[in-house]
Amino acid sequence: MKIKDGIRAGFIALGILIYLDLIGLPKTFGSSMVVTFAVIVFLFSLFSLRTKPAEAPAPLPSVLVNGLIIGVITGLGFALITFGFASLQAQDVKVTDVFAQISHENIEALTGVDKVALREGQSVVPGLTKLAGYFILAGVLGGVITQFPASKVLHIGDEEKRSSARYWLMLALPFLLFAFFLALRIEGVDIGGSEENSFGLVLIYACIAAALFAVREVKAGVHKIGFSALIVALVLVIPQLTDLKQNAILGAVMIFVIMGIGLNIVVGFAGLLDLGYVAFFAVGAYTYALISSPESYIVVNLPWFEGLNFWAGLPIAVLLGAAAGIMLGIPVLRMRGDYLAIVTLGFGEIIRLLLLNLRDYTGGPGGILEIPSPNLFGLDLGNPKGILYLGMAFAVIVTFFTIRLRDSSLGRAWVALREDEDVAEAMGINLVAIKLMAFASGAAFAALGGTLYAARQVNIFPDNFALDVSINVLSLIIIGGIGSIEGVVLGSIALIGLPEILRSVDEYRIVAFGALLVIMMILRPEGFLPSTRRARELHEADLDSPAEFEG
Amino acid sequence: MSTLTQPKLPTSERFSQLFGKYIYIAVGIIIVILLIGRIIFVARQESYPLSYWTFQVINGLVLGGVYALVALGYTLVYGILFMINFAHGEVLMMGGFAGFFALQYMTSIGWANGTALQSTLTIVFMMLAGMIVSVITGIVLERLAYRPLRGAPRLVPLISAIGASFFLQYTALLVFGAVPHNYRKPSVIDGVWKLGDSGIIISYTGAFIFITSILMLLGLFIIVQRTKMGKAMRAVAEDKHIAALMGIDVNKVIVFTFALGSALAGAGGVMLGLHNTVIRFNTGFLPGLKAFTAAVLGGIGNVLGAMIGSLLLGLLEALGPSALGLPTEYKDVIAFSVLVLVLIFRPSGIVGEVLSEKKA
Incomplete structure (x- = not known):
């Protein structure tokens, strides 16, 4: 552990803190920001100073000095910058013209000096001294903690010993979390206060995520069947216990699960990077809207046509989606990798621009309104609970098809295509047919999701079908685990479900996605719950050849 | 690695078998005939005055000049790393913001609208600020998001680039705010030439953008062709491997390439700001995509191709909607359609042939 390392770590940490300051975290967190920042410094110091398992532990003085350096650099640096901003504001220079988030609230959160006091010339130095003190303390503390044996826990990825107690705990965890959720509903138990609903939903998410991990680990045979049955029962009962808002959020998650499974066929199985996936989602939604809504162009202009109901519209939308998949697939048959990505992205944008500009047919920016909601044997499914159940049913059907496709000869042909197009062709695989099949089935699932979305939203607008839907779906399959269906569910919960609750951090969602994509690609390109095959492929490179020109 | 870069024969052969050998030519001819028919039809119905067309041509050339600057960044990086730097449009946007703040500062000290010399210096200062910030962004991007992934499967760096693109875009949204920032043109380029009574108008800004981008492209050409x-x-x-054996520091060259491409993008960002008079967090996205289209149109990996492709795309975009009798909102549709058509009928681009064969 050299002094240089500490200085380097200190400046990196300072950079991160300044970044968080500029994107406006202090405004959101208020007075708890100083402590939050100090915790970040502490964690950073802890992780950058910890000794790796193979190394000899660093001597205490050197660790302490480095911790101190990290604390001093972050503390002084950050205090100086805040002081600069505060004095600019005290002179009535409008900092927000350049840095939109460095407002009075920002300074108040960091120094405790409010707008009026700042104007009257109250010094921010005491507040900043406190801040710097916290940071220095946090840095040193991080260094001290590394000396305790317990910090070895941080070595993620060490040999894990799976004891039987651990095994049973893992299987029980989903049910424990669910029990916790139930306990919240008992009269008089109050944990989250006004945030109780969100807290309950987080518990549901954790419960499902734990179930996903457990399903992987459970032993085959009776264990597996029994466990799966229990999980299914649990999932079926959840919508009955959650309230309206929670069901609405879970419904949105289900729509993305359906789309994720579809995109997984195209990207995960066949290896065709499709960035215009939202096009098929839009085709599904607009098809259903056009043939069902009393406001739509078709229904208005055909006197004898009164619009179809959900169950008649669904197959048409799905078939048209598949047809759109083939139509967009044919021109791109010859393209690979990056070219394909850009062209599909272009297609996605073309579809959105057409929806926006073909005013006569799609209603332009005004969208299509009053889309009928589904009902089943007289039972109205137009409420969040109904949509959620419907989404679950569709997800199960889609999953079933996907698994059957994956294990068929078509699925194996897709894998061959992904691995090496030329070799696959030499083996006698009809590339045209299987590529079009991949596009068609992916598009059909997206159209299914789109139809459900249109029925859920009642009114749809071109803005609902912008590029970020494609990016969301792609991110969730990549972060969840490419090629695996559990991964899609996990990704949907993490990327669609969580941000829905954490409204206050919603604006940071896409920034976090972007950073997460980069970090995942570097650290764990296969995602959290990958298919075993995909994980092996992505790490093949590590075994064969060391990364070239690393430096 | 290089064997993966170009669409190869076997697939297309199979495709041809399925749809007949001359299907491409036939479909191509049909599309061309349809387009020409439409243009004649529109031309007979409504006639814009000549000044309108000249205006659009000039507009197209100006846009094409900006696209060329950005397209070169794609082409240079693609030529060396065989990856699409998806975040290149965001590099442009960062440069645009830097140029904007430089302009704000120069306006506040009164230089932007001061004497001709002061005003010119303002523009130089803006361009420098934009280029420096873009270069920093580009180098950091390469270091953090792309370098650790060199040698990984091709999907991996592309996804990382998409992530970086969104990260930068929404960082700009959060840091600089969602409101559009308005460029107020420095006095020296604020104005127009009127050519006689013909009604043809050339704005100073347009002329400045076009001439500067041509000069910068020439400079780049000299750097690539004449320097060590x-x-x-x-x-x-x-x-890469042989180059490394010959004693070339590959990492250094790659960083330099990113820096060079980013500098051009930064200049492009400032010019785009002057041209559109407004900059936002998502300003870089569409021009980035269009510039990529232009690079593909000319033949990706080919410096000259990127320039020709950009000018062509700029003209198509400016003239296309009017010539086809469509509202101008369709210009993006036209640009993307061009991309798709080029990739179908001539994936190697207009001048890309020689180079692509070497790489394939």
Whole structure:
């Protein structure tokens, strides 16, 4: 552990803190920001100073000095910058013209000096001294903690010993979390206060995520069947216990699960990077809207046509989606990798621009309104609970098809295509047919999701079908685990479900996605719950050849 | 690695078998006939005055000049790393913001609208600020998001680039705010020439953008063709391993390439700001995509191709909607359609043939 390392770590940490300051975290967190920042410094110091398992532990003085350096650099640096901003504001220079988030609230959160006091010339130095003190303390503390044996826990990825107690705990965890959720509903138990609903939903998410991990680990045979049955029962009962808002959020998650499974066929199985996936989602939604809504162009202009109901519209939308998949697939048959990505992205944008500009047919920016909601044997499914159940049913059907496709000869042909197009062709695989099949089935699932979305939203607008839907779906399959269906569910919960609750951090969602994509690609390109095959492929490179020109 | 870069014969052969050998030519001819028919039809119905067309041509050339600056960044990086730097449009946007703040500062001290010399210096200062910030962004991007992934499967760096693109875009949204920032043109380029009574108007800004971008492209051409670093770049583009054996510092060359491409993008960002008079967090996205289209149109990996493709795309975009009798909102549709058509009928681009064969 050299002094240089500490200085380097200190400046990196300072950079991160300044970044968080500029994107406006202090405004959101208020007075708890100083402590939050100090915790970040502490964690950073802890992780950058910890000794790796193979190394000899660093001597205490050197660790302490480095911790101190990290604390001093972050503390002084950050205090100086805040002081600069505060004095600019005290002179009535409008900092927000350049840095939109460095407002009075920002300074108040960091120094405790409010707008009026700042104007009257109250010094921010005491507040900043406190801040710097916290940071220095946090840095040193991080260094001290590394000396305790317990910090070895941080070595993620060490040999894990799976004891039987651990095994049973893992299987029980989903049910424990669910029990916790139930306990919240008992009269008089109050944990989250006004945030109780969100807290309950987080518990549901954790419960499902734990179930996903457990399903992987459970032993085959009776264990597996029994466990799966229990999980299914649990999932079926959840919508009955959650309230309206929670069901609405879970419904949105289900729509993305359906789309994720579809995109997984195209990207995960066949290896065709499709960035215009939202096009098929839009085709599904607009098809259903056009043939069902009393406001739509078709229904208005055909006197004898009164619009179809959900169950008649669904197959048409799905078939048209598949047809759109083939139509967009044919021109791109010859393209690979990056070219394909850009062209599909272009297609996605073309579809959105057409929806926006073909005013006569799609209603332009005004969208299509009053889309009928589904009902089943007289039972109205137009409420969040109904949509959620419907989404679950569709997800199960889609999953079933996907698994059957994956294990068929078509699925194996897709894998061959992904691995090496030329070799696959030499083996006698009809590339045209299987590529079009991949596009068609992916598009059909997206159209299914789109139809459900249109029925859920009642009114749809071109803005609902912008590029970020494609990016969301792609991110969730990549972060969840490419090629695996559990991964899609996990990704949907993490990327669609969580941000829905954490409204206050919603604006940071896409920034976090972007950073997460980069970090995942570097650290764990296969995602959290990958298919075993995909994980092996992505790490093949590590075994064969060391990364070239690393430096 | 290089064997993966170009669409190869077998697939297309199979495709041809399925749809008949001359299907491409036939479909191509049909599309061309349909387009020409539409243009004649529209031309007979409504006639814009000549000044309108000249205005659009000038507009197209100006846009094409900006696209060329950005397209070169794609082409240079693609030529060397065989990856699409998806975040290049965001590099442009960062440069645009830097130029905007430089302009704000110069306006506040009164230089932007001061004497001709002060005003010119303002523009130089803006361009420098934009280029420096873009270069920093580009180098950091390469270091953090792309370098650790060199040698990974091709999907991996592309996804990382998409992530970086969104990260930068929404960082700009959060840091600089969602409101559009308005460029107020420095006095020296604020104005128009009127050519006699013909009604033809050339704005100073347009002329400035076009001339500057041509000069910068010339400069780049000289760097790539005449300097030692340019030689090293071409060597690395040809074969990284052999170049390394020849004593070329491959990492350094790659960083230099990113810096060069980013500098051009930064200048492009400032010019785009002056042209559109407004900059936002998502300003870079569409021009980035269009510039990529232009690079593909000319033949990706080919410097001259990127320039020709950009000018062509700028003209198509400016003239297309009017010639086809469509509202101008369809210009983006036209640009993307061009991309799709080029990739279908001539994936190697207009002048890309020689180079692509070498790489394939």
